[in-house]
């Protein structure tokens with residue numbers, strides 16, 4: 001029980017990495033608020049996670065974001081942990097083929113959305129000497145041949161530098177800010193790239209450890225960052241990627 005008495009918000013907690021994170025937090029004693037925009041998927045997730053509360057919210061909407069943080073504090077009296085996890089992946093296209101609205105949507109969800117949540121959460125995290133984990137990606141660390149998801153890569157690189165900025169900015173308030181860069185993880189987001197056995201073999205081989213990751217393998221690293229085990233760690237960027245980024 002690493003998180004007894006803690007109150008956490010996990011954005012995009014209805015499925016994938018966010019769901020696995022909310023689950024492991026609840027198993028470790030936290031009260032968890034999970035958010036997503038699809039209320040049905042959110043309800044299903046809440047039913048599977050004890051001690052969880054779901055609040056439907058679109059991360060692109062400032063009022064929705066305020067509602068999540070304010071309702072969390074109203075219900076549980078405080079906020080200790082924010083996991084900036086909600087994200088989308090665009091259609092694969094080369095830069096010159098991307099429409100500006102497509103670019104803007106990815107940045108709005110994956111980067112500005114994290115700014116919105118963090119901005120509203122900070123005053124409460126100051127009171128608890130809380131902790132933030134940003135979910136970036138290997139795509140924020142380096143370019144990959146044929147990856148062609150520039151808005152996504154830009155948003156994820158943005159989260160890496162913002163992790164360092166926020167860690168420095170709020171260290172005096174004892175708020176720790178860390179970041180995880182996953183490789184390819186088996187979730188709805190990566191389903192389009194894992195349709196056939198051949199796709200899966202290719203993706204497995206992209207990772208030096210010989211396989212893609214599972215959501216709970218990322219969740220365990222997130223748990224480490226928010227627990228007291230990482231009490232002296234802030235501004236850290238941790239790859240959890242089967243070695244993909246070291247090639």
Ligand SMILES: NC(=O)c1ccc[n+]([C@@H]2O[C@H](COP(=O)([O-])OP(=O)(O)OC[C@H]3O[C@@H](n4cnc5c(N)ncnc54)[C@H](OP(=O)(O)O)[C@@H]3O)[C@@H](O)[C@H]2O)c1
Nearest residue numbers: 012014016017036037038058059086087137184185187189
């Ligand atoms: N899977 C990977 O291989 C991988 C690798 C590196 C990094 N990541 C990052 O890890 C994070 C989680 O990815 P995942 O694979 O678990 O994704 P996923 O299975 O597609 O789940 C995405 C989550 O984000 C939520 N979300 C999307 N748009 C939203 C919006 N506008 N407002 C509120 N919530 C929204 C979704 O809610 P709804 O169901 O309501 O849409 C869902 O709960 C993302 O930031 C992703 O970029 C994933």
